[in-house]
Amino acid sequence: MYNSLRLLIAVSSTVLFPLNVSADLVLSYISSSSTTNPSATANDTADGLVSANLQQSGGLTANAGGTFNWRGWDLSNTTFTDAVSANDSWTWGFTVAATGTGGNVSSVDLTTLSMRVDRSPSGPDDIELRAYVNGGSETSIFTHDYSDSGSGRNFSNLDISSIGPLSVGDTIQFVFAAFNSESSSGTMDLENLSSGNGIEVNGNVNFSSVPEPTSLLMFGATALIGLQRRRKTSRS
Numbered sequence: 001m002y003n004s005l006r007l008l009i010a011v012s013s014t015v016l017f018p019l020n021v022s023a024d025l026v027l028s029y030i031s032s033s034s035t036t037n038p039s040a041t042a043n044d045t046a047d048g049l050v051s052a053n054l055q056q057s058g059g060l061t062a063n064a065g066g067t068f069n070w071r072g073w074d075l076s077n078t079t080f081t082d083a084v085s086a087n088d089s090w091t092w093g094f095t096v097a098a099t100g101t102g103g104n105v106s107s108v109d110l111t112t113l114s115m116r117v118d119r120s121p122s123g124p125d126d127i128e129l130r131a132y133v134n135g136g137s138e139t140s141i142f143t144h145d146y147s148d149s150g151s152g153r154n155f156s157n158l159d160i161s162s163i164g165p166l167s168v169g170d171t172i173q174f175v176f177a178a179f180n181s182e183s184s185s186g187t188m189d190l191e192n193l194s195s196g197n198g199i200e201v202n203g204n205v206n207f208s209s210v211p212e213p214t215s216l217l218m219f220g221a222t223a224l225i226g227l228q229r230r231r232k233t234s235r236s
């Protein structure tokens with residue numbers, strides 16, 4: 001009986017306890033030519049998430065080159081809202097699924113976001129990134145003024161924990177918009193970080209097991225004891 005009980009405890013402790021699995025990189029995209037890849041699939045998506053493509057919202061024109069590069073930014077756009085209304089933006093994100101290979105998803109906690117954005121000398125001078133949960137709750141992640149500089153800029157390990165825990169069925173969409181462009185031929189492009197990704201979203205996908213392991217363990221132990229007693233009774 002004791003050997004059987006020890007085996008049950010060992011199996012229960014390794015398989016049945018709740019799983020809180022940390023997935024540091026939960027979503028990422030590689031910047032590649034927008035003329036051939038105007039809609040890019042995520043190259044990393046954490047277990048339990050369903051990713052959306054990285055794409056422009058419809059008002060821009062793909063520019064030649066090896067990166068996710070766009071021109072045609074409306075000269076009349078002076079704010080984030082203007083740019084979004086004119087479809088001068090990029091979007092990406094994910095939906096929290098009910099299950100993954102790790103089990104039932106209980107929640108998703110986001111931690112940081114990193115990306116690299118480059119502006120041509122006559123491209124949009126101002127940029128902003130916001131996140132929307134289920135199309136409603138809005139969080140501004142960063143704003144930046146290039147001050148007429150035509151250079152790339154890393155936005156590394158930006159804190160996005162204030163977005164809060166996401167539950168099963170929740171969808172988060174990141175919206176990047178650029179405005180105050182100096183020329184319609186000016187460009188804005190996503191470049192890759194030293195990691196090889198243009199966009200990285202970090203966080204934890206948490207899983208839970210059903211039923212509760214403590215209850216199942218006690219039930220199994222009681223059943224084993226009862227079985228041993230019945231065997232002794234039958235032998236006597």
